[in-house]
Amino acid sequence: MALLEGLGLSKRFGGVKALDQVTFSVEDGAIVGLIGPNGAGKTTLFNLVAGALRADSGKVVFDGQELTGLTASGVCRRGVARTFQVTRPFAAMTLMENVAVAWVNSPRSEGSGDWHHAARDYLRMVGLENLAHIEARHLNVVQKKRLEIARALATQPRLLLLDEVLGGLNSHEIQQAVDFIRKLRDDLRITIFWIEHVMGAIMGAAEKVIVLDQGQLLTEGPPHEVVRDPRVIQAYLGD
Numbered sequence: 252m253a254l255l256e257g258l259g260l261s262k263r264f265g266g267v268k269a270l271d272q273v274t275f276s277v278e279d280g281a282i283v284g285l286i287g288p289n290g291a292g293k294t295t296l297f298n299l300v301a302g303a304l305r306a307d308s309g310k311v312v313f314d315g316q317e318l319t320g321l322t323a324s325g326v327c328r329r330g331v332a333r334t335f336q337v338t339r340p341f342a343a344m345t346l347m348e349n350v351a352v353a354w355v356n357s358p359r360s361e362g363s364g365d366w367h368h369a370a371r372d373y374l375r376m377v378g379l380e381n382l383a384h385i386e387a388r389h390l391n392v393v394q395k396k397r398l399e400i401a402r403a404l405a406t407q408p409r410l411l412l413l414d415e416v417l418g419g420l421n422s423h424e425i426q427q428a429v430d431f432i433r434k435l436r437d438d439l440r441i442t443i444f445w446i447e448h449v450m451g452a453i454m455g456a457a458e459k460v461i462v463l464d465q466g467q468l469l470t471e472g473p474p475h476e477v478v479r480d481p482r483v484i485q486a487y488l489g490d
Contacts, residue, residue, distance in 0.1 A: 253277040253331075253410055253442070257309035258299060269295045270466045272309070277410070282436055282443045284457035284474070286450070288486055291463040293446045294336065297412050300444075301333045302326035313410060327357075332408035336415045338395040340387035346374055346398055347383045353405035373401040376435070392419040404439070411435075413445040417452055425449060429456045454478055462486070 258273045270292045277283045285293050298304040300311050302323035310319040318326050340349050350370040374380045377397040382390070387398060396416050403411060413432070417425050429452050436443050447453045453460060454474040462469040462477060464486040470477060477483055 253300075253314075253444070254312040255296075255300070255309065256312070258296070258306050258311065259308040260295060260299060260304060261307050268466050270299070270306075273463070273466075273468050274309075275461050275468060275471055277442060277444050278459065280436070280440065280442055281458045282432065282445060282456055284453035284460040285444065285446045285463065286448075286453060286460060287463035287469070290465075291486075292466040293463055294414060295466075296463065297333060297414055297444075297446065300326070301331060301412060327406055327408075330407075330409040331412065332403040332406045332410075333412035334396070334399040334403050334414050334416060336418070338392075338399045340390070340395060340398055340402075342388040343386060345384050345386055346379055346390075346401075347371065349387055349398060350374060350401050350405045353402040357406045369405065373405045374398075376404065377401045377431075393424065404435075408441060410442045410444065413443060413447075415446055415448060417447055417449045425452055428452070432456060450478075 254276045256274050258270055259268060260270045261268055273296065287293050295304065299306050302321050302325060306319060310317055313329060313331060316329060318329060347367065347370045350373050351366040354366050354369045371380060371383055374383050377400050379394060379397055379401065390398060400416065417428055420428060432443060433456060435441065445453065445457065457474055459471065460474045460477040461471040462483050469482055469486060470480050
């Protein structure tokens, strides 16, 4: 479904490559994990796919259409949505209103329809329906992450980019979140590309794991193979 081919991005100073000739694919209907040490280029890669940054080289292809060079809104209209590590909801708006903004601006909603019903459905999916009329400023970190997912889903994506959605969760909440992500994939029939530092969660949920290190593709494959790769162990633990 999604293909990144030769993707590269140079930092502004010193000519250091934030990403260097990164090539891989994300299969239709899969949960694919993206891991790597801090500074490996994971969020930068998401920013390139989602249209927040422009690549110096390479291309991004989704469902047969090239996304390279499109704006973030243009990428979203092609069916790609993302969440962010640092959530920034519209603090003075209710959860319903936050989700409605995404829904009304989705090309598949055609700017019409019952946004109240649609927003409530997405809040129900993430377990926030009972807080629908609360202003987003009153949410805790975990609830804000759930709202972030609801807003992304309201754009009706076919590819969902999740950026560290398990931060701040305890072990029980992590397992619930992993089950929820699997259910999202199955119920909505979407593809999920997921950055996460909680290794146990990624290894247990993903069918394929991609590893970045210092802006380059280190390896990719089934989780049980990737976690045993000496290059991955070296990248995370050193000598």
